[in-house]
Amino acid sequence: MTSAEMLTPENPKVLGTGLEARGVHAWFGKNHVLSDINLNFAAGTVTALIGPSGCGKSTFIRTINRMHEFIPTAAMAGEVFLDGKDVYASGTDVTKIRLKIGMVFQKPNPFPSMTIGENVLSGLKLAQLKVPNKDDLLEECLTRAGLWKEVKDRLSAHGGSLSGGQQQRLCIARSLAVAPQVLLMDEPCSALDPGSTLRIEETIRELSDSMTIVIVTHNMQQAARVSDYTAFFLSDGGPGEMIETAPTSEIFSRPKDKRTEDYVTGRFG
Numbered sequence: 001m002t003s004a005e006m007l008t009p010e011n012p013k014v015l016g017t018g019l020e021a022r023g024v025h026a027w028f029g030k031n032h033v034l035s036d037i038n039l040n041f042a043a044g045t046v047t048a049l050i051g052p053s054g055c056g057k058s059t060f061i062r063t064i065n066r067m068h069e070f071i072p073t074a075a076m077a078g079e080v081f082l083d084g085k086d087v088y089a090s091g092t093d094v095t096k097i098r099l100k101i102g103m104v105f106q107k108p109n110p111f112p113s114m115t116i117g118e119n120v121l122s123g124l125k126l127a128q129l130k131v132p133n134k135d136d137l138l139e140e141c142l143t144r145a146g147l148w149k150e151v152k153d154r155l156s157a158h159g160g161s162l163s164g165g166q167q168q169r170l171c172i173a174r175s176l177a178v179a180p181q182v183l184l185m186d187e188p189c190s191a192l193d194p195g196s197t198l199r200i201e202e203t204i205r206e207l208s209d210s211m212t213i214v215i216v217t218h219n220m221q222q223a224a225r226v227s228d229y230t231a232f233f234l235s236d237g238g239p240g241e242m243i244e245t246a247p248t249s250e251i252f253s254r255p256k257d258k259r260t261e262d263y264v265t266g267r268f269g
């Protein structure tokens with residue numbers, strides 16, 4: 001067993017220096033779906049990825065935490081740096097990368113027959129993390145995910161007994177338990193009602209103090225509410241490209257590219 005990390009108040013996981021994609025391309029078989037994506041994600045910021053369906057947003061975030069390569073026929077080129085180290089460098093432990101770069105999906109996917117508490121702690125063994133006190137970690141993660149008050153008296157209820165919005169926050173708490181530096185969120189609210197959506201958006205804002213967040217969203221108001229930066233992706237017949245990235249207020253008020261303007265003003269997509 002490799003040396004386990006001890007997670008204590010004196011040794012919190014730090015933000016790191018951020019994330020950077022350089023010259024990322026992706027293919028499914030011969031289908032070139034992403035071309036030359038260059039994006040910087042500064043530590044402690046929230047970046048929204050927007051663009052019409054099929055332009056490669058999900059594929060792009062799967063290249064960041066090396067999930068893309070697990071899809072049959074998938075290929076990629078380029079580099080992804082986390083704290084200055086290429087996550088694709090030979091000899092990199094893919095499991096470790098996935099622990100440092102967590103992911104939350106469109107459809108909440110808690111383990112339905114595990115308890116709420118077991119769900120949150122389910123990644124610890126894989127992460128080889130030793131924690132001085134599991135109850136403290138459980139409370140901390142559920143608090144940061146904005147779920148503690150609602151579940152503190154029913155930690156032994158099944159994950160599947162929660163509402164959709166609560167299940168999504170449980171999945172966020174589960175990601176947090178292994179202390180990731182980056183959280184990738186692929187349309188995390190698209191299956192949720194407006195109230196739950198706002199609750200998750202608050203959670204995202206709170207988490208951004210301690211981690212770097214990349215969120216795919218089709219909801220322009222959501223991008224405007226939660227993100228510091230926005231990147232607009234588009235596939236114009238060919239592979240998806242990143243057309244423009246800027247502080248979110250600029251993307252929505254004075255985009256540089258006509259195609260960005262057309263998209264954010266609802267003319268297509």
Ligand SMILES: Nc1ncnc2c1ncn2[C@@H]1O[C@H](COP(=O)(O)OP(=O)(O)O)[C@@H](O)[C@H]1O
Pocket residue numbers: 028033051052053054055056057058059060071
């Ligand atoms: N598992 C897959 N196998 C083959 N092609 C895929 C797969 N997933 C996505 N694609 C294709 O890759 C392109 C980008 O898809 P995706 O990344 O899902 O876009 P978005 O998330 O922006 O809607 C699309 O043309 C889609 O059909």
Ligand SMILES: [Mg+2]
Pocket residue numbers: 057058059186216
């Ligand atoms: Mg998608």
